[in-house]
Amino acid sequence: MMRKHTLAILVNDQPGVLQRVCGLFGRRGFNIDSISVGGTEESGLSRMTVVTTGDDRTIEQIEKQLSKLIDVIRIQDVSSKPMxxxxxxxxxxxxxxxxxxxxxxxxxxxxxxxxxxxxxxxxxxxxxxxxxxxxxxxxxxxxxxxxxxxxxxxxxxxxx
Structure with a gap:
């Protein structure tokens, strides 16, 4: 079933990380409904919040592809939890x-x-x-x- 998912992605605060994450979505044909990026409680790390639409299988594919990017530390589908x-x-x-x-x-x-x-x-x-x-x-x-x-x-x- 297609529904909105909110992904919290912890990344190294490095030039080009946002471009690589967005590029991955584009190359795979996944749409980004919204994206925001900001600092975290830990110096040198940023949190990307990406809202996208897809079924569970699509979101699983997105998470697998994101985890292959070198500057991605952690990915969490926060929409599946109280948030x-x-x-x-x-x-x-x-x-x-x-x-x-x-x-x-x-x-x-x-x-x-x-x-x-x-x-x-x-x-x-x-x-x-x-x-x-x-x-x-x-x-x-x-x-x-x-x-x-x-x-x-x-x-x-x-x-x-």
Whole structure:
């Protein structure tokens, strides 16, 4: 059965590692729905969070292929365990002062925040899972979204 999988990949923090991981996905015909990379608690290592869609056999193939890359330390399918996953969206609206109270009502409902305000615009930051971000975007769309940017998911398993 095809479903989304979130892979946490611990890698050496070296130039070209991201390119090799993405290249592996591309060469094998696997799609990356989102990817984010950042530092870890251990110096010299980075964590890649890759969201991809596939059946269990496909994910197993991806994990086997990734484990062959020299800078890959560990791969974990965190979607198969209790996990916390978040994405960030920045949403720029063309917002005259007269409609801002309505927008603020939506922002507060989603526990988002206004991070920039100008004479005719505002930028909203929303954090959550993809369904939450999709919901706030749909409610803000009638106000005129002029720019939108998502991060990829970042995730970790719950507990120890």
């Amino acid at each position: 916390v996953s978040r994405e960030l969206a920045l949403i720029k609206l063309e917002a005259e002062p007269s409609i801002r109270p309505e927008i603020l009502g939506i922002v507060e409902t989603f526990r988002a925040s206004v991070i920039d305000v100008g004479p005719k615009h505002m930028i909203i930051q929303a954090v959550g899972d993809l369904s939450k971000l999709d919901a706030i975007i749909e409610l803000l769309r009638p106000y005129g979204i002029s720019e939108l940017s998502y991060t990829g998911a970042t995730a970790m398993t719950r507990g120890s």
